[in-house]
Amino acid sequence: MDLAAASRxxxxxxxxxxxxxxxIERLHAAHGARLRIADLxxxxxxxxxxxxxxxxxxxxxxxxxxxxxxxxGGVSLARVAAPAPVRFDLPEAAALLSSLAVLGxxxxxxxxxxxxxxAAAIAG
Numbered sequence: 087m088d089l090a091a092a093s094r095x096x097x098x099x100x101x102x103x104x105x106x107x108x109x110i111e112r113l114h115a116a117h118g119a120r121l122r123i124a125d126l127x128x129x130x131x132x133x134x135x136x137x138x139x140x141x142x143x144x145x146x147x148x149x150x151x152x153x154x155x156x157x158x159g160g161v162s163l164a165r166v167a168a169p170a171p172v173r174f175d176l177p178e179a180a181a182l183l184s185s186l187a188v189l190g191x192x193x194x195x196x197x198x199x200x201x202x203x204x205a206a207a208i209a210g
Contacts, residue, residue: 102143103189104194107189107196107197109126109141112126113162114163118164118165120154120162123138123141126161141153149163152164176208179204179207180208183205
């Protein structure tokens, strides 16, 4: 793969991660209500098929998104009172910080919040 292609692929991967994070934030803000794929796709400037693939990737990675087919269908995020606490060792926390830094720590509110929390936990 040439350098230009690798750069383009990297850029597309970052855009996909940003878009998927935005989808999670929108679904979370909907408090369990269904959001239509077509509406989300339009708002994010992508095709409905692209957004459906994003949702499938999120579901495959363990995000509790439910798909509701048919008229009036869409997608929703399962209501979770609070995620179970997670403990990271220093290398794990640093890996997450590095990933957020590549994405851009302020690309979404949740990314910025996660970055602050991880940095504070490492600083002690």
